[in-house]
Amino acid sequence: MREIITLQLGQQSNYVGTHFWNTQESYFTYGSEEESPIDHNVHFRPGLSADGTETFMPRTVIYDLKGGFGTLRKINALYEVSHDAAPSGIWPGQTVVHRQPPIEASTYQESLDTGQTPPELSTSTVRYWSDFNRVFFHPKSIVQLNEYELNSTLMPFEKWHMGEELFASLDKEHDLVDRDLRPFVEEADQMQGIQILAGLDDAWAGFAAKYVERLRDEYGKTPVWVFGLQEPTRGLPREKRLTKLVNKARALTELNSQASLIIPFALPESPLPDTVNVDPASPWHVSALYAAALESTTLYTRLRTSDRVNSTNLGNMADLLNVFGKQTIANVEFSPVEPKDKQQNGTNRFGEILNGRGDRIASLYSSALDPITPEPSSQKDTVSLDIDLSSPQDLNLDPGRRRQRKRHIFSQVQTYRGPKEETTNGEQNGGHDARDGDNIMRSRPKVHEYRSTVAFPLIDSYPKIFRRPHRPNLDDPATTVVPIRTALSADTSVTEKVRALRTTVVRSIGLEDRETVGNELAEIAESYREGWSSGSDDDDDDD
Incomplete structure (x- = not known):
């Protein structure tokens, strides 16, 4: 049944995961409604509650620290107990129980529980990720x-x-994989893979690296995708920023050899386009942007297989991106798409602005996924979108380094979800033929495209971060759904980012690990130069 099991590690991940599960819940259809194009069995498991009621709950394991769950309880309305379990300790004396005052439920959650219309959420009313959660989880x-x-x-x-x-x-005390993950694996008939949401810049990165190492021991051939989430760092003290960069550097070196694909997510420090309004101080906002890109990119792994052209799986997508077998880090770009206005003749001012890397971005009114600038013949079917979520600010870590003028893309998976539009220049879901010879294979990117008419749903738990400020007199279609396009790329910008990261953090790593981490970062950077050379990218590290 192509099941995907999700691991959520930490607060950042659970904010993103909550948006993700709320979106999946919105795809369910009931009664005489038209059948959903989403195969719910991919991410949801059937079961029975304590009273025999049929349940359908996410295939996920959620880890968080003490106090991180907010009002969410292990026992919910579908799995209630009538009395407390008897104490299992052997202490013969009198016990004293200390209880912290319970966290009051948000008005949004209270409205869901009573079946009333929930109030509009805001950055001030969302205290925890559980405050806007719409689904029940298995204990x-x-x-x-x-x-x-x-x-x-x-x-x-x-x-x-x-x-x-x-x-x-x-793990020494409980065997976490056996205790927490294996029950979900054993329920799966034909597991497609495991997707992990984890912080890339905090202690959860170390936790995730060890977890993935154990997964490789148990499930060696299973595709494992890691979505590495990073918090905005603008305004943080230099010491804390450096700590986050060290965590990220170590995470990349550890995960690179274990994960099938690593996709870093970071809010760009450069201004976002006018159509997107994100409060960087709000985890609810930032995670919503991440979730829209993540959910849109992976949509095609859970479409019903009746759509044979546009349905795929985690393993196939990872293979499409990692054409040389050493490129497991993929850059993600994202763009909400506004329908073309016939009166504007397909042009607007967005067609001339730059994204975080300095690339010109596709016009928001152009046909989905069409490049707007003349490209070299080897790169003509690739795209640059207007929001680069792949840590473009890392390019500025080493201002003294000479940079190549234009990134070279080895492979790119493009997705579009929304109303049908004209086909693009690239081959749909096929890319370019690799049988033309090794030299052509090395210079021409593999471009793959997936499409769906299922636009991204804007439900009441999702913040209003998408807007149309330049068309105030028109009805706003973004109140219910928004078309979205994404691009996952394996490209040479990884070399520049990893080199700059290495130069910045290597002296802050302990002596016992400094050489190992430095060498592994250098190897990662080199793996994105294989088969490609540029006169402006020949400089070597001095470290």
Whole structure:
């Protein structure tokens, strides 16, 4: 049944995961409604509650620190218990129970529980990711780690070694994969893969690296995708920014050899287009932008297989991107698409602005996925979209380095979801033929395209981050759905980012690991130069 099991590691991941599951829940159809194009069995598991009621709950395991779950409880309306379990300790004396005052449910959650129309959410009313959650989770999905507390000032969970050590101690005591993940794996008839949402710049990166290592021991051939989430760093002290970069560097070196695909997500420090309004101080907002790109990129792994042209799986998409076998880091770009206005003759001012890398972006009114600038023959079917979520600011870490003027794309998976539009220049879902010879293969990118008429739904738990400020007198279609396009690319910008990251952090890594991490980062950077050379990218590291 092509099942995908999701692991959510930490607060950032659970914000994104909540948006993701709310979106999946919105695809369900009931009664006489037309059948959903989404195969719900991919991400949801059937089951029975304690009273025999049929349930359909996410195939996910959710980890968070003490205090991170907010009002979410392990036991919910579908799995209630009538009494507390008897204490299992052997202490013969009198016990004293200390209880923290419960967190009050948000008015949004109270409205869902009573069946009333929920109030509009805001950045001030969303305190935890559970405040806007719309789905029920199985009790086995909820795993609270009490060793650390969320937002602790005494012992913040922010350094790589904390995550490594926490996983090691828990795994030694419980065997986390066997206890938490295996029950979901054993329910799957034909598991498509595992997708992991994890912080890339905090202690969860160390936790995730150890978790993926264990997954490789248990499920060696299973595709494992890691979505590495990063918090906005603008305004943070230099020391904290450096700590986050060290965590990221170590995560890339550890995950590169274990994961099938790593997709870093970061909010660009350059201004976003006028059609997107994100409050960088709000995890609810930032995670919503990440979730829209993530959910749109992976939509085609859960479409019903009756759409044979546009349905795919995690393993196939990873193979399409990693054409040389060493390029597991993919850059993600994203764009909300506004329908073309006939009165504007297909042009507007967005066609001339730059994205975070300095590339000209496709016009928001152009046909989906069409490049707007003349490209070299080897790159003519690739695209640059207006929001680069792949840490473009990392290119500025080493201002003294000479940069290549234009990135070279080895492979790119383009997706479009929304109303039908004209086909593009690229071959749909096929890319270019690799049988033309090794030299052509090395110079011409593999371009693949997936399309769906299922636009991204804007439900009441999703913030109003998409807007149309230049057309105030027209009805706003973005109140219910928004067309979206994305692009996943394996390209030479990874070389520049990883080199700049190495130069910045290598001296901040402990002596016992400095050489190893530095060498592995250099190897990652080199793997994105294979089969491609540029006169402006021949400089070597001095470190």
